[in-house]
Amino acid sequence: xxxxxxxxxxxxxxxxxxxxxxxxxxxxxxxxxxxxxxxxxxxxxxxxxxxxxxxxxxxxxxxxxxxxxxxxxxxxxxxxxxxxxxxxxxxxxxxxxxxxx
Numbered sequence: 001x002x003x004x005x006x007x008x009x010x011x012x013x014x015x016x017x018x019x020x021x022x023x024x025x026x027x028x029x030x031x032x033x034x035x036x037x038x039x040x041x042x043x044x045x046x047x048x049x050x051x052x053x054x055x056x057x058x059x060x061x062x063x064x065x066x067x068x069x070x071x072x073x074x075x076x077x078x079x080x081x082x083x084x085x086x087x088x089x090x091x092x093x094x095x096x097x098x099x100x101x
Contacts, residue, residue: 021059023051023055023059024059024062024063026049026051027045027049027051027056027059027060027063028063028068028089030045030048030049030051031045031069031087031089032089034089037088038088038089039073039075039086039087039088040086040087040088041075041077041084041085041086041087042056042057042060042084042085042087043077043079043080043084044077045060045087060087067090068089068090069087069088069089069090070087070088070089070090071085071086071087071088072085073085073086073088074086
């Protein structure tokens, strides 16, 4: 399996400076605007936020590693009818300093 350039770029982008990229900040702001306690699949996030689905895995994983998001719960996606991990905010941004890179 090869790692795509966008995944490598995302990984090195956050590792280099420890700050949120513009897309990560956009993602956190979108998720913060959802009702507290929400859970949403990556497909739903992409659809509702306008962030391309191919960009989400890297951003979500980085934010999970930072402790800001969680995807330990699963559910059935209403469109695909498949079991998916549901993303939720673990730490709300009002408690954090969001800084674009």
